[in-house]
Amino acid sequence: MNIKDYLKTQTGFINRYINEFILEGEPKELFDSIKYSLNAGGKRLRPILILESAKAVGNDNIQDFIDIAVASEFIHTYSLIHDDLPAMDNDDLRRGKPTNHIVFGEAIAILAGDGLQSYAFELISKNKKIKPEKLLKIINILAHGTGIYGMVAGQAADILHEKYGTFNDIQFIHVHKTAKFIEACCHIGAVLGNASSEEELALKTYGLNIGLAFQIQDDILDEIGDTEKLGKKVKKDVNNNKLTFPSVYGLEESKKLARKHVEKAVESIKDLKNKEILTQLAKFIIEREV
C-alpha cells in the first residue's frame, strides 16, 4: 500500500461527509462563509487520525463516529479562519484561494469561526451511537486540546512572541499551537477504539510527536517550499519575524528534530494491534511537500 494514495482516498472520504453534517440556514452569507472554508481543501489530517487511531486499536465501525471525526475538522477550520484575520496573521491566501475574510469580510469571518466551534461540540453531543460517558470524555479532550490550555494558548504565545521577539519558548508555542490538537485527535480515536490505558498513552505519545514533526515540517516548507504547490505564500513566517524551528535551530537541525519526533511516534505505537497505517503516516509527515 502506498500511504500517499491511501491518505488521498481517506481525504476524499472525509470530504464526502463534511457537507452532510452542516445544514442550510440563515443568514445565507454566514452559511456560505462556513461552507467556503470547509470546502477549501486541506489534508483532513485530524479526522483521518481519529479514524485511524480507532482502527489501530481494533474499532473499524467508523460509521458510528464519522461525525466526531468531522467535528475535529470544524474546529480546525475555525482556527484557520481566525488565524488568517488581519489582526492575527493577516493572510490573504490559503490553499490557493482567498481567505475567508477577503471574500466575506472580517465580521462574518469571525462569526463563521465562532459558529464552527460551537457546531463541532453540537455535532458530538448529537451522536447516538457512542455512549454518553465516552462522548463527554471526547468533548473534554477536544475542548482541552484546542482551548486555553492547548491550541488557543499556542496561538496567543505565537502572537505575543512575534511582538516581543523572545526566543526561549518556541517549544511551548508549537506543542500548544499544533501538537496538542493532533494529540487530542489520536486520544479521541483511542477512546472510540476502547483502548487500554497503555494503548491510550501510546496513541497520545504518537499524536504529540507527529504533531511536533508536522509543525517543524510546516516551518521547513515555509522556508524552502513552493508557493504554487503549497497554495500560500512562503517565507511568510520568516518575513514576519515569527518564531519557527528553522529560524531558531537552522534547517538541518530542524530536519533532524522532525525525524526524531517521527521515530519516537513510531516507537510509541509498536505494540498496537494495527499499527501499519499510523506508522507509515508518521513517516510521510516529514516527506510531504504540501
Place this chain on the structure above:
Amino acid sequence: MNIKDYLKTQTGFINRYINEFILEGEPKELFDSIKYSLNAGGKRLRPILILESAKAVGNDNIQDFIDIAVASEFIHTYSLIHDDLPAMDNDDLRRGKPTNHIVFGEAIAILAGDGLQSYAFELISKNKKIKPEKLLKIINILAHGTGIYGMVAGQAADILHEKYGTFNDIQFIHVHKTAKFIEACCHIGAVLGNASSEEELALKTYGLNIGLAFQIQDDILDEIGDTEKLGKKVKKDVNNNKLTFPSVYGLEESKKLARKHVEKAVESIKDLKNKEILTQLAKFIIEREV
C-alpha cells in the same frame, strides 16, 4: 422579597464562583485578558436563570451545577468580547470600562473569546455530579442556542442588516441574537431540575419571551438611557443605523411589545412549583434602568 436586592445577591454569588472555575495559565496576557472581561461586571442574568429555572421545578442542589451556570457566563463573555471588536460593533467602552481589545489588542481579544467558548464546554464536560446523558443534553442545548442556529446567526444577521439596511426581519435578529441563548439557559435549568416535558416547555417559552423583552428594553435604554448608569454610550445603535425595536416600531409600541412578552412569560410558568422569583424577574426586566 425585593427582586432587585435578590438579584444583586445572586449576582454576587455568581461572581464569587466565576474565578474559581478559571485557572492560571500561559501565556499570562491571554489569561489576564480572559479574567479582565469575566470580572468586568454584568448582571450574570444567564447563570442566574439556569439556577432559578432548576429551583423553579424543584432542584435546589445548586452546588451540583454551579459550574454549568458559570459556563453560560463564559459563553456570554466570549460573545461580548467578539461583538465589541472593530470589525463588529467597534465599541471602546463596555460597563464603564475599556473593551477587551482596547486593553489587550485585537488578536488577544479574538483568542480570549475563542478560548472562553471552548472552556465553557470543557467545564460542563468535567462535571461529576450530573449524569452524562444530562450533561450531553445541556452541551447540545447550549451549543445550539449560541451557535449557527442561534446567537451566532443573530449576530451575523445584525451585521448584515446594518450593511444592507433592510428592515423586514428584526424579529429574526432579536430572537437569534438574544432570546435563543436566554431560552437555552432556562431550558438547561429545566433539564437540571428534572422537569417534566410540560415544565420544560413552560421554561423554554418563558426564556424566549423574557429574552425578547430584555432585548427590547436594551434598545429602549439605548434611546433614552443614561450613559453613566449604563456604562456605555447611548444612541449608539441609532447612530449606527442598527435595526432596533424602537427604530422600527417607535418607543411606545416597543414598550407595549416588551410588556406583552413579559405577560406571556409569566403566563407560561403559572403552573410551576416555585414560580415566584422567575415571575418577579420577568417583570423586573422591563423596569430596569441598566
